[in-house]
Amino acid sequence: FWSSRCLIGFGPGRFRYTPPTTTFTGITVKPVRLVLRLVLKSLDECSRSAEKKSENMARVLVGVKRVIDYAVKIRVKPDRTGVVTDGVKHSMNPFCEIAVEEAVKLKEKKIVKEVVAVSCGPQQVQETIRTALAMGADRGIHVEVSGKEYESLGPLQVSKIMAALAKKEEAKIVILGKQAIDDDCNQTGQMTAALLDWPQGTFASEVTVDGDKLKVVREIDGGLETIKISLPAVLTADLRLNTPRYATLPNIMKAKKKKIANVKPGDLGVDLTSRVEVLRSQQGATGSSDAREGAVLGRWTNRRNGPNWAFETVAFLAPIPMATGPIQNHDPRPCCV
Amino acid sequence: MAALFNVRKALGVAVGRGMRSVSQLAELPEMHQMLRQTCRDFADRELAPIAGRLDREHTYPSKQVLELGALGVMAVEVPEHLGGAGLDYLAYSLAVEELSRGCASTGVIVSVNNSLYLGPVLKFGTEEQKEKWITPFTTGEKVGCFALSEPGNGSDAGAASTTAQQEGEEWVLNGTKAWITNSWDASAAIVFATTDKSLKHKGISAFLVPLPYPGVSLGKKEDKLGIRASSTANLILEDCRLPLCHLLGQRGMGFKIAMQTLDSGRIGIASQALGIGQAALDCAADYAHKRTAFGAPIGKMQAIQFKLADMAVSLESARLLTWKAALLRDSKKAFSKATAMAKLAASEAATFISHQAIQVLGGMGYVTDMPAERHYRDARITEIYEGTSEIQRLVIANLLLKEYQP
Numbered sequence: 001f002w003s004s005r006c007l008i009g010f011g012p013g014r015f016r017y018t019p020p021t022t023t024f025t026g027i028t029v030k031p032v033r034l035v036l037r038l039v040l041k042s043l044d045e046c047s048r049s050a051e052k053k054s055e056n057m058a059r060v061l062v063g064v065k066r067v068i069d070y071a072v073k074i075r076v077k078p079d080r081t082g083v084v085t086d087g088v089k090h091s092m093n094p095f096c097e098i099a100v101e102e103a104v105k106l107k108e109k110k111i112v113k114e115v116v117a118v119s120c121g122p123q124q125v126q127e128t129i130r131t132a133l134a135m136g137a138d139r140g141i142h143v144e145v146s147g148k149e150y151e152s153l154g155p156l157q158v159s160k161i162m163a164a165l166a167k168k169e170e171a172k173i174v175i176l177g178k179q180a181i182d183d184d185c186n187q188t189g190q191m192t193a194a195l196l197d198w199p200q201g202t203f204a205s206e207v208t209v210d211g212d213k214l215k216v217v218r219e220i221d222g223g224l225e226t227i228k229i230s231l232p233a234v235l236t237a238d239l240r241l242n243t244p245r246y247a248t249l250p251n252i253m254k255a256k257k258k259k260i261a262n263v264k265p266g267d268l269g270v271d272l273t274s275r276v277e278v279l280r281s282q283q284g285a286t287g288s289s290d291a292r293e294g295a296v297l298g299r300w301t302n303r304r305n306g307p308n309w310a311f312e313t314v315a316f317l318a319p320i321p322m323a324t325g326p327i328q329n330h331d332p333r334p335c336c337v
Numbered sequence: 338m339a340a341l342f343n344v345r346k347a348l349g350v351a352v353g354r355g356m357r358s359v360s361q362l363a364e365l366p367e368m369h370q371m372l373r374q375t376c377r378d379f380a381d382r383e384l385a386p387i388a389g390r391l392d393r394e395h396t397y398p399s400k401q402v403l404e405l406g407a408l409g410v411m412a413v414e415v416p417e418h419l420g421g422a423g424l425d426y427l428a429y430s431l432a433v434e435e436l437s438r439g440c441a442s443t444g445v446i447v448s449v450n451n452s453l454y455l456g457p458v459l460k461f462g463t464e465e466q467k468e469k470w471i472t473p474f475t476t477g478e479k480v481g482c483f484a485l486s487e488p489g490n491g492s493d494a495g496a497a498s499t500t501a502q503q504e505g506e507e508w509v510l511n512g513t514k515a516w517i518t519n520s521w522d523a524s525a526a527i528v529f530a531t532t533d534k535s536l537k538h539k540g541i542s543a544f545l546v547p548l549p550y551p552g553v554s555l556g557k558k559e560d561k562l563g564i565r566a567s568s569t570a571n572l573i574l575e576d577c578r579l580p581l582c583h584l585l586g587q588r589g590m591g592f593k594i595a596m597q598t599l600d601s602g603r604i605g606i607a608s609q610a611l612g613i614g615q616a617a618l619d620c621a622a623d624y625a626h627k628r629t630a631f632g633a634p635i636g637k638m639q640a641i642q643f644k645l646a647d648m649a650v651s652l653e654s655a656r657l658l659t660w661k662a663a664l665l666r667d668s669k670k671a672f673s674k675a676t677a678m679a680k681l682a683a684s685e686a687a688t689f690i691s692h693q694a695i696q697v698l699g700g701m702g703y704v705t706d707m708p709a710e711r712h713y714r715d716a717r718i719t720e721i722y723e724g725t726s727e728i729q730r731l732v733i734a735n736l737l738l739k740e741y742q743p
Contacts, residue, residue: 091374127367127370127371130367130371131371131374134371246375246378246379246408247371247375248375248407248408248409249372249375249408249409249410249413249422249424249428250409250417250422252368252371252372252375253368253422253423253424255371256368
């Protein structure tokens with residue numbers, strides 16, 4: 001039905017099409033032509049939106065989390081309810097940077113058309129979204145969560161939000177970092193895939209498109225596993241997937257013009273109540289944690305100076321270059337003006 | 338709601354460029370924070386690890402300069418249609434500071450290209466000159482340099498002895514220029530020569546000289562105390578023939594071009610000094626936590642604490658002076674006194690901080706294993722080039738007394 005209309009509607013001749021000149025007295029041809037022009041224009045728009053919803057429009061949703069910067073020394077709050085976050089330098093989770101870089105690379109290879117960066121949290125997460133925009137994302141979505149709900153926000157709630165957004169934005173691929181460096185949960189990607197009932201390629205160290213499927217090389221305890229998953233799918237980025245680009249000045253300038261939409265979790269129909277209650281936070285035993293085999297490695301091993309309650313170490317078989325640098329790699333200032 | 342948003346947006350636009358005031362120095366705008374973070378990450382990851390080697394081997398960081406060109410930092414103020422980033426001087430100052438914190442030589446390479454080469458061409462060049470002499474120098478592939486000093490006169494810039502005679506459709510330049518930063522790696526130079534010695538400083542003109550060029554040769558690379566990765570050498574002009582279109586600005590305008598360029602260049606050098614000072618302070622403060630003596634970390638001792646406090650105060654006050662100078666320049670207000678104060682404060686802060694940093698580090702500060710000795714050597718030149726501290730004092734005093742003129 002639409003296509004037959006479009007045949008009339010498209011092409012250079014459309015405005016030259018004149019209706020049959022059976023006009024009533026008092027109505028000239030000109031307003032009829034105008035009306036027809038408007039009708040054809042709306043048909044144009046209808047078909048264009050139909051095109052948007054078509055299968056060829058691949059959209060990638062990338063989740064980015066605002067976390068305490070990796071170089072900051074973490075301090076537990078005196079009342080032991082958590083860690084000090086006020087006035088402390090925050091930045092994008094390093095694995096999320098890798099996820100954004102992968103999404104932008106997919107866009108540059110013309111596998112996807114649009115990269116949407118999503119973050120959940122208070123007003124400050126807009127900086128993180130803007131960093132993702134400066135790296136090449138096209139637009140951002142800020143899911144407003146603040147106060148107590150933000151403190152208790154965990155992988156379950158975020159995965160519900162991501163699943164709802166993936167459906168709403170009709171994303172083909174959802175890329176997340178494999179874990180956040182503040183809670184080291186490594187759950188959000190997997191839960192999102194389960195909620196959406198999509199296949200998942202977690203701990204991805206290489207992603208290639210194979211027809212209408214994705215070939216994912218995963219880093220697992222035993223080595224490397226290659227799987228083929230069909231689209232739509234959820235991916236989580238591991239350390240060696242890529243090297244995130246620097247946000248260049250021209251891109252930082254362009255990012256200012258890109259849009260960030262504000263969404264409330266209620267609008268997405270997501271219930272944020274937490275099933276987990278933090279009873280107590282305390283400093284770990286600060287022995288010399290030279291645990292170089294760790295899930296978070298490379299340039300983030302500065303955490304050897306911090307509390308080590310965060311995670312149990314995971315051994316990798318692949319040799320990993322260590323950042324054993326002189327003092328200048330470490331930024332001792334808690335936050336920068 | 339939409340109306341409020343528009344007002345905020347309008348305010349943001351008005352506040353964004355040119356109308357920023359000192360009250361906004363408390364927190365930088367988001368874009369500047371992002372730029373600062375990018376440059377800091379780049380300096381930490383790409384420059385700091387190789388800075389020691391670059392210094393020892395006197396190597397020009399060509400790969401890093403190309404990457405900086407891709408970042409957009411080699412031409413911060415140049416408008417986008419000419420290939421630059423189209424940002425303001427505050428952004429440039431932050432970029433140079435963060436890069437200098439990683440490697441001071443790279444900082445000066447960026448600063449000379451931006452302020453001393455691209456600055457005057459942007460301000461005084463014709464449209465053809467801008468396209469020819471600016472666009473290729475924005476990507477990091479080519480850098481420019483600034484040739485004002487001579488063996489016989491540095492501070493006394495008005496007594497230039499390099500001559501330029503017009504012979505038909507050509508300018509013929511003869512003379513020697515000294516202490517030219519970037520000379521061995523540059524693809525163009527702005528050379529100041531006198532077209533009429535009787536007019537003294539009003540007879541100096543500025544010329545655009547491509548490098549290499551017949552009639553232009555480079556002296557030996559100076560073996561300097563610091564900033565060794567950037568080349569410094571003499572530029573010798575022997576019967577160097579330039580087409581007439583290579584004149585920058587008007588005949589006799591050279592001194593004015595030089596002085597205005599150096600005014601802005603001072604912000605770049607002040608930023609470089611801030612970067613060096615910050616690196617030295619970071620080194621010292623970190624060491625104060627870790628080194629123990631007399632049963633406690635030395636950071637607990639008053640002698641060290643007083644030193645660190647003095648270092649921090651001198652750095653922060655120099656930083657605010659530099660930001661103020663940059664903001665005044667962006668707002669197109671009179672900024673000469675501010676830049677002179679900024680350069681004076683920052684360079685003296687850098688030498689003071691790096692000197693005290695070596696003291697805090699003790700024996701470790703004297704060896705090449707720690708970067709403190711390199712910061713000490715790098716900081717020293719900031720009090721000399723682009724206007725010695727004595728010249729800055731003269732400039733400040735002159736402008737200050739003018740304000741009180743009865």
